[in-house]
Amino acid sequence: MTEATPTGSSTRAAPSPRAIDPGGLLPAAGIGVLVAALLIALSSGYGYHRDELYFLEAARHPAIGYVDQGPLTPLLALLGGDSLIVLRVAPALLAGLVVLVTGLIARDLGAARGAQVFAAGCMAVSAILLQTGHLLSTTTVDLLVWALVTWFTVRALSAGGPRWLLVGLAAGVGLQNKMLVAFLLAALLVGVLVAGPRRVLRDPWLWGAGLLALAIWSPFLVWQAWHGWPMLALSRSIAAGASTSSEPWWLVVPFQAVLVGPLLIPVWVAGLVALWRRYPLLPVAAAVLAVLFTATGGKPYYLAGLFPLLLAAGAGPVLGWARTRLRRVLLGVAVALTALVNVVLMLPVVPVTALADTPITAMVGDVGETVGWPEFARTVSAVVPPGGVVVAANYGEAGALRRFAPDVPVLSGHNAFADWGAPPAGAVPAVVVGYPEARVREWFPDCTVAATIDNGVGLDNQEQGRPVWRCGPPREGWAALWPQLRRVG
Template identity: 65%
Template sequence: MSRDGGLRRPGAGHPNPDPVVAGDSAPQPGLPPFARGPVLTVAALVTALLVALAGRYGYHRDELYFLAASRRLSVGYPDQGPVTPLIGWLGHAIFGDSLVGTRVLPALMIGATALLAGLMARELRGGRGAQALAAGTVAVSAIALQTGHLLSTTTFDLLAWALTSWLVVRALRRGGRSWLWVGLSAGIALENKMLMAFLLVALLVGLLLAGPRSALRDPWLWLGGLLALVLWAPWLVWQFAHGLPLLTLSGSIAAGGSTSSQPWWLVVPFQAVLVSPLLIPVWVAGLVALWRGRELRLFVVAYAVLLVIFTVTSAKPYYVCGLYPLLLAAGAGPTVEWARTRVRAVLLAAAVALGALVNVVLMLPVVPVTALASTPITDVVPDVGETVGWPEFARTVAGVVAAQPAGTVVVARNYGEAGAVERFAPGVPVFGTQNSLGYWGPPPESARQAVVIGFTPAQLERWFTGCTPAARIDNGVGLKNQEQGRVVSVCTPRGSWAELWPQIIYVG
């Protein structure tokens, strides 16, 4: 072991090298003491920061969608499993029906992810400094701060990947029933998002190519995999019963249909900003340490496999983010060793502090909303702009509805628009055409007039008639986002809703 617990090659400099084979009867050397104080302090601080800023700006369009889904809990949805809507329901049940109440559980999840990073550093023989650095670098990372501020499938996914990675490391060293914990963690994650399946496949490829292959002979590993599959089965059954809409969604993402979609060639370069450009050396050191340590080389192979898969499929570049807690934990020990001199320690502290400052300004709502339009923040992070203006949007749409005859409904093209009306104008009947909202049914046939929003002129011409512009969306702060400047129209559907609805709804 290095002085602060960096990874060792098996058998190097220690009379009792770590066992690397599942079921090995050789005794394991004791782990370093858990740095309870520093790690828990980091976890508590990042949680407190996220909760303190939870009420600023407003809901993200995805949050409005998840909250709508939380009011319609189901075993499956076309674009996700039931976990995130359930988290939204629990958040409101425990902390109240408010923006802050929505975001407390995500904040706690990021604190837990930082805690797991410290535990992973300890599992990798990292000492007190390495554990604290691992937790700290995860806590200040761009992806943790951005997703920890929102109710998002990615927030839970980040935590689930970190937990599963930690459990895999432990199972490789302990074997046996330890694999059941891996299966439990992975199975729950699969009920949130399918990305965990890619991690499991990548790790299996890593075992085959880099070992330890003897783990594949452990029947408990396969029982753990079976447990994960059983837990995933309800959502899989739902998907097959509904024609696998997730495949349609994947095609839409690859075609650039999401705010966070990026060209395929950006998948690899984008990894530079998921933590912080200043902290790249830490997770690169983690890749090197994992490779040199041999016993956990499968994670390096898995990381490469995931980058290839997500590049070839034009997936979102952040999909691999769940591996960074492990990479930062693996790199923390070597980084602390490198920073033994005063100058290097100052450089490391400055990198963490400056990275944290930049990430906080970009990812969290610290700039006054009235000044946001004059900054480049939404150009760098477009999702920030999608948290501004929803109450104003709903008031505008509701005002148009109030001026129409009784029985008029709202038909919104995307789930953010529909979710905003449902959240901020609860008395207005609203129907959305995207993803789950399309599955929740068409308007009643008695509704022969609709206030529509988000449709292109060609779509209005195809599905509606007699469209008259009635208002224009203005968020009041001059911020350009997806909704700013959109026209609200009053239209009549071309035919019955039952006939039109299958044409109008979409997954994307």
């Protein structure tokens, strides 16, 4: 049975979403529990990521908004206190939920239990899930939010009515984390307009869901408006390649090949095809997002939230293909190899003393950013004289000093750190770290190298080998220098 759309095309009538059977959830839930348990077991490996150190400091300055994010991730950091293991329990649990939701999406797309388990398993071994499940980041939350929004959308498309409110609720909560889910909602709307079913636009519950999301989002929007929309400056900086995780614009789409794993590309490609046959608006939305993030210089992982949906949709067709023993073996090998490679690359299983001798940090830069922060803090704090203040170039350096040398006065103009304290007019001498020598000598006429950063394991990361400068008063005074130090990026 088909439903005619206003454009004359036709869309298969979607089956009613199944009632959730707790017994049917056990396999996917079990995989989610195993993933969470693995992540918690490895949570203390290496150390804090620079973003986690930033979130810890943001948690000490609660607000309804920050220049670069909403309040949700700092609130999760607040739960961690001073324990790295506790800090990483939340991302581990969120990753487990993403695995479960992937199985639920497969179920509501009509997949049999075996395909539900396969979908959950593919998500469980994906590079993006293991990486974001190990470290607390805004992407950790965003991955679950996109999974929920797409799952609730699938359920609402078939039944409509109050089910749309769950889409609005999930999106609203996600918008308190970061703004990317707003682009997902816009892309879904474009998908409906282009591919249908346009009947959903007549459902008042759909628009009620939009109002609900806007209402939840509004405090952060007001904060951004009041502070001159710093998120726009952040977006421009990311598009210019200033972020450590930025990639060239032309890599946004090709990079998707590694976010799950190259061997599992056929699964999510099959998902795109299957969705085109049942819910064409969803592949249209994916295409809109890919074009948008490519054109605006977004980061490749901005599209990662679509993988729970795509893997869920592709699991059934791929298992249908794997009817012979040889094909089943090939599929099992693909999943196993993907798991092995991604665990080694994304999780701290290689001893830190051997890490510099592997290509891991060259392939996954974030791994290197979890090594050496206590040593960094000890080196810098050891050269701060009485009455001195540390000026750090980025929030990771400043956050490390706040975490591991809390008695040392530290300032940074990077992102929200700039709002957490400006230098006192008489702060001399200054210890400066993280800036190029030319900038340091431009700002401070009297500087000498007091120490050099060494993480102790020979690992080449952003801080390794950088000089620590001890300087006199700034050339033009702190009042003139501070605006030059402030930056969003």
